[in-house]
Amino acid sequence: MTDAPDHPDRSTSALSRLGGLVGRHPRTVVLIWLVAVVASFAGATGALGNQSLFERLQSGDPSVAGENLQGRDQLVAAGRSATSTHLLQVTDANATSPATVAAVRDAATAITGIDGVASVAAPQLVPAGIDSPEARSLLPTDGDGFAAVVTFDTDLEGDARDRAQEQVDAEFDDLVAAIPGxxxxxxxxxxxxxxxxxxxxxxLRAGEGIALPISFLxxxxxxxGFVAAGMPIIGAIASIAGALASLLGFSHVIDLDATVVNVVTVLGLxxxxDYGLLTVSRFREELRARVQGRPASEITQEEVLAAIVRTVDSAGRTVVFSGLTVAISLGGLLVFEASILKAIGSAGLSVVVVAMLVALTLVPALCVVGARRLLKRGTEQAPEEGVFSRLATWVFRRPLLVIIAVLAVLGTLAAPAFDLRLTSSGKELLPVSAPQREFFTTLEARYPQLAGPDVQVVATATPExxxxxxxxxxxxxxxxxxxxxxxxxxxxxxxxxxxxxxPLDDGARDAVTALRADRPxxxxxxxxxxxxxRDFTDSLRERAPYAFALVALATLVLLFLMxxxxxxxxxxxxxxxxxLGASLGVVVWVFQDGHLQGLLGFDSVGAIExxxxxxxxxxxxxxxxDYEVFLLSRIVELHERGVGNDEAVIAGLQRSGRIITSAAVLVVIVFSGFVAGQLLIIKETGVGLxxxxxxxxxxxxxxLVPATMALLxxxxxxxxxRLKRWHARFGITE
Structure with missing residues (x-):
């Protein structure tokens, strides 16, 4: 390899000045972040006396402004709301016994007097009698027992709704207790x-409890060493705090689905x-280059300052490029109409900013404070040859064979994605053993009319x-x-x-198609x-080309600038x-086709959320x-300093391979930690990512990257x- 010249003078760049500021006041930076993290956690958990983030979350079908939502709005405007009812299922009871009838009537009288209750229904209260057709929906299809339904006022919300439901549940408890057995x-x-x-x-707690300790190890x-390992973890904790605080802020502006918190927090983590690992590794490399084998105790503050300035300038630019590419991909979600995708995109963008700020300020400050301990085990520079350079050299000897083999593997993994089937689960998001899933499963089996029909038509028409x-x-x-x-x-x-x-099987889907095609x-x-x-998927198909075009164009421009x-x-x-096609294929194979159910602890619904x-x-x-930028930044850095293509790729892979591999292992651990959760959609996201x-x-x-670069x-x-001249003027280079 040819000798590379010294780095050009970038002491006046914005990132260099930021690095100098952090390097001169590291403890102040750490203190500011500590206050911000404590305040963020306190605000998100409601410790400041405010409503917590988790109390502000919502859940429901992913919706768009289509026919389904319009029909539901019509019903709500007419005083109908699916969330305004609360049900009791009673088993091991004779619905017609005098004791049961008396207990139900006493409970109904008490419940009717509760503020916010609009009505109470039970088979014993039907004027035509318990054997009448009107009472049939409140009696089970088999076995004994009965159901009672309390309807709240549609405008009853928040604490008032909670208080009313607590009083109703207390009366339900008394009702059941009054019926022997x-x-x-x-x-x-x-x-x-x-x-x-x-x-x-x-x-979220379970995922973090698994991911953070294992990541630290x-x-x-x-x-x-523990010091170097702790710095990215401290940065990750700060990122979680920032993510929760930003989500709390967004919850006051847009509706946040419950799954948004896990998805966005995982991304920030x-x-x-990734960025913490990159920054700490680059700082140690820069500091070693200046110390040149001297004992760590002899490192001067001037050398530490010079190393952190260079680190923030070089690794910082990689972080900025990477953050922009992640932001671009999340920005594509804002093109879609669905509120859940907009919420994830918006909140995700704020989390990317938090992660970048942590990598550019907090982690460098920690590096400065612990500089000498970072090199306590040795100040020698890493060799230019190693496992990854040998791997790249091996790939360079047979690039076409490597390309064919890798594409064959990825193509095989992607094949199941062609049979992708989408769904929008309700109770199925919860594990089978969850009480509310058991409640609705029993309701559907024993009280099908109370569980609701598979399809409904809201008709603006007379009863006739x-x-x-x-x-x-x-x-x-x-x-x-x-x-x-x-x-x-x-x-x-x-x-x-x-x-x-x-309600999501082929029969219901075909009925929706037929009913929409045959209008009165x-x-x-x-x-x-x-x-x-149907509305959601139609909206996805309509907006997807624009989202993909936006992401592709912005990415092409950004990588060209680099x-x-x-x-x-x-x-x-x-x-x-x-x-990504291969990743989606694996998700389909696992969750839609039902493989690995026992290992991952889920029950397949035959489709993907x-x-x-x-x-x-x-x-x-x-x-x-993110990893493409990590690798390219090193290759481009060498290429701009006059190193040939092959040598730049081999050396770039050697210098970045360990970081990419380590970062990937850690991120896989993070996502795998959230696979241990109970919600199906979180499991699918964790496995997919x-x-x-x-x-x-x-x-x-x-x-694949070194093979294609070797071939070209x-x-x-x-x-x-013309673009070369444009890049010479406006490109972002060393």
């Missing part, structure tokens, strides 16, 4: 939402570990028109649909339609889980497409470009003459 369970949609949001908090092995419409519903799969009509008011009716299977003379809105999923090449950015995009493909693609793309990082850091960065040679750096 009876057992009762309570639930409702509001309780299901509460169960999901509380599970988010539990999964791995970094001790990577760095060979992964990025901070609605009856005529229900009698002439379209034919689906050779069978005419049948519906029950419920009058909401004189101008609005609800047609309930049951289909074979559940009056306005109708088809609603239900299948209808909401490399001065048009070949490298295009190649990076194509490789990421193949890699509707938000997962966009999350895996957006987050996976950002993290993949862990696989994306694993494939990218091994097959793509270590094999100097063509890697080609750009039209």
């Amino acid at each position: 009876a057992r009762g369970t309570t639930g409702g949609l509001a309780d299901l939402i509460e169960a999901i949001t509380s599970q988010v908090e539990k999964d 791995v970094m001790v092995l990577v760095f060979g 992964g990025l901070c570990i 028109q609605a009856q005529a419409y229900a009698a002439a519903l379209p034919v689906v799969d050779g069978t005419r649909l049948t519906g029950r009509v419920e009058t909401v008011n004189d101008a609005l009716s609800l047609v309930a339609i049951d289909t074979p299977g559940g 003379d009056f306005p109708t809105k088809v609603i239900g889980q299948a209808s909401g999923l 490399t001065g090449s048009v070949v490298i950015p295009v190649k990076a995009l194509l490789m990421n497409v193949v890699s 509707s938000t997962i493909p966009m999350l895996v693609l957006a987050f996976g793309f950002g993290l993949s470009m 862990a696989v994306a990082v694993l494939l990218d850091a091994t097959l793509v960065r270590m094999l 040679g100097d063509w890697n750096w080609w750009a039209p003459a």
Whole structure:
């Protein structure tokens, strides 16, 4: 390899000045971050007397402003809301016994007097008698027992709703206790939402409890010491605090789904570990270059300051480039109409900023404070040859064979993605043993009418028109649909339609298609889980090309500014497409096809949650470009200093390979920690992103990138003459 000249003078760059500021006042920087972290955790958990982040979360079907949402809004405006009901299921009780009838009537009298209760329904309260058709929906399809339904005022919310429900539950307890041998369970949609949001908090703690300690142990092995290993972990904790604080702020501006917290926090945790690892490693490299083998005790403060200035300038630019690429991928989510994707994109962007600030200020400050201890085990410079340079040399001898083999593996892994089937689970997000999932499973089996129909049609019509419409519903799969009509008011009716299977099975999906295609003379809105999923997927298909175009164009421009090449950015995009396709294929194989259910602790629903493909693609793309920037920054740095293509790639891989591999292992650990959670969508996200990082850091960065760069040679750096001149003026180089 040719000798590289010294670094150009960048002492006046903005990042160098920032590094100098941090280097001169490290303890002040650490103190400021400590105060910010404590305040962020206190605010997010409600310790400051405010409403906590987790109390402000919501849960429900991913929705867009389509027909399903419009129909639901019509019902809410007419005084109907699915979350306004609270149910009691009683078993081991004779519904017609005098003791039961008396207990139900006493409870109904007490419940009716509770502020906020609109009505109480039970089979013993039906005027026509418990054997009448009107009471049938409140009696089980088999066995003994009965159900009671309390409806709250639709405008009852917050603490008032909680107090009213607590009083109702107390009366339900007394009711069950008054019936000898009876057992009762309570639930409702509001309780299901509460169960999901509380599970988010539990999964977040469990994931962090697994990820942080294991990550620390791995970094001790990577760095060979507790001090160096602790710095990225401290940065990661600061990132979690910043993520929670930013999410709390966003919760006052936009509705945050419960899953947003886990997804965004995981991203911040992964990025901070990546950037912290890069910064600490680069600082040790820069400090060793200045100390040149002298004992750590002889390191001067001037050398520490010079090393941190250079570190923030060089590693800092890599962090900024990486952060921008991740921000670009998350920015693509803002193009979509779905509020959950916009929320993840918006909150994710703020978390990227936090991770960048941590890497540019807090971690460098910690490096300065612990500089001598970082090199306590030795100040010798790392050799230019090692495992990764030997791997690159091996790849350079057979690039075409490596390319074919890697693409074959990735293509095989991607194959299941072509059978992708989307769904939008409700209770299925929770484990089978969760009380609210058991409640709704039992309700669907024993009280199908209370559980709700698979598909509903909101008809702006008179009761007579609605009856005529229900009698002439379209034919689906050779069978005419049948519906029950419920009058909401004189101008609005609800047609309930049951289909074979559940509300998200093929029967319900086909019914939605048929009902939307065959409209009556009056306005109708088809609603239900299948209808909401149809609106969501239609919106995804409509907006996806614009999102992909935005991300691709911005990434091409950013990588061109970094490399001065048009070949490298295009190649990076194509490789990421193949890699992410493989990641999505693994998710389909595991969760849709039901492999590894026992190992990962889930029950397959035969499909993938509707938000997962966009999350895996957006987050996976950002993290993949993260490692691409790590590798390219070293290669470009050498190439700009006159080193040839082959030598620059081999040396760049040697210098960055350990960082990329270590960072990838740590991020995989982080995502795997969240696979241990209970929510299905969090498991799917964790597996998808862990696989994306694993494939990218091994097959793509270590094999495919050097193989393609070996095959293309100097063509890697080609750009039209006009763009070359433009890059010479505006490009961001060493």
